Amino acid sequence: MEAATQIQSTAADGFEAALRAQGRRYHDRHPFHQRMNAGALSREQLRGWTANRFYYQQNLPRKDAAVLANCHHREVRRRWVQRIVDQDGTADGDGGIEAWLSLGKAVGLTRREMEDERHVLPGVRFAVDAYDTFARTRPWTEAVASSLTELFAPELMAERIAAFERHYPWIDRQGLAYFRTRLTQAPRDCEHALRVVKEYCRSPQEREGALAALSFKCDVLWSMLDAIEWAYADR
Numbered sequence: 001m002e003a004a005t006q007i008q009s010t011a012a013d014g015f016e017a018a019l020r021a022q023g024r025r026y027h028d029r030h031p032f033h034q035r036m037n038a039g040a041l042s043r044e045q046l047r048g049w050t051a052n053r054f055y056y057q058q059n060l061p062r063k064d065a066a067v068l069a070n071c072h073h074r075e076v077r078r079r080w081v082q083r084i085v086d087q088d089g090t091a092d093g094d095g096g097i098e099a100w101l102s103l104g105k106a107v108g109l110t111r112r113e114m115e116d117e118r119h120v121l122p123g124v125r126f127a128v129d130a131y132d133t134f135a136r137t138r139p140w141t142e143a144v145a146s147s148l149t150e151l152f153a154p155e156l157m158a159e160r161i162a163a164f165e166r167h168y169p170w171i172d173r174q175g176l177a178y179f180r181t182r183l184t185q186a187p188r189d190c191e192h193a194l195r196v197v198k199e200y201c202r203s204p205q206e207r208e209g210a211l212a213a214l215s216f217k218c219d220v221l222w223s224m225l226d227a228i229e230w231a232y233a234d235r
């Protein structure tokens with residue numbers, strides 16, 4: 001390997017390591033998630049989390065459409081569009097958003113009260129809307145980098161499925177289908193996102209922008225749980 005190529009690949013390794021190091025700030029460490037996985041949440045608290053997270057789920061396709069709108073590379077768009085199909089589905093009863101509605105049903109929420117957003121907290125709305133705005137207004141590479149929290153998601157998802165089955169037997173297991181699907185979708189999606197970020201963020205400024213984007217996203221997810229924890233503290 002030529003010296004220049006070697007230096008570049010070492011820098012790329014360092015870049016990936018720096019992205020992965022953001023895992024220290026992921027929302028799996030939030031006290032609310034820790035109590036969820038320890039089986040310590042009440043039914044009301046789980047309902048509050050499910051209804052509020054639905055606002056996030058519902059907005060993912062619009063966020064991903066902003067990535068498509070801002071990206072000039074056909075080969076990136078061709079893969080990225082799959083994320084919208086996964087969440088929206090291609091027919092009634094299909095897709096991730098519908099699966100999240102089934103989770104809502106399993107915890108005792110009606111479709112109507114999920115869809116009319118009556119439970120959505122101001123702090124959650126603020127955080128999710130900030131993520132959408134970020135994707136619309138920042139360079140598309142930063143929006144892709146901000147999705148890389150999914151690098152850290154599969155472990156949390158596996159832990160969550162086990163915790164729900166063990167500690168919350170009142171929740172119909174069919175309601176957990178969304179999490180099972182994400183066990184395979186998240187690694188596939190973030191493998192692509194990581195490749196894209198490494199390929200299109202080459203300059204120090206672009207790499208710093210990608211790292212800042214991922215840090216911002218960790219803050220989005222953390223703020224959502226702060227709002228949820230506080231609102232349902234004594235429920």
Ligand SMILES: O=C(O)c1cc(C(=O)O)c2c(n1)C(=O)C(=O)c1cc(C(=O)O)[nH]c1-2
Nearest residue numbers: 060096146147148149150151153156182221
């Ligand atoms: O339940 C979770 O903890 C969790 C976290 C994240 C994440 O890390 O942003 C996503 C999801 N779930 C998820 O289901 C999902 O579809 C998803 C898409 C994205 C994204 O930023 O594009 N993150 C996440």
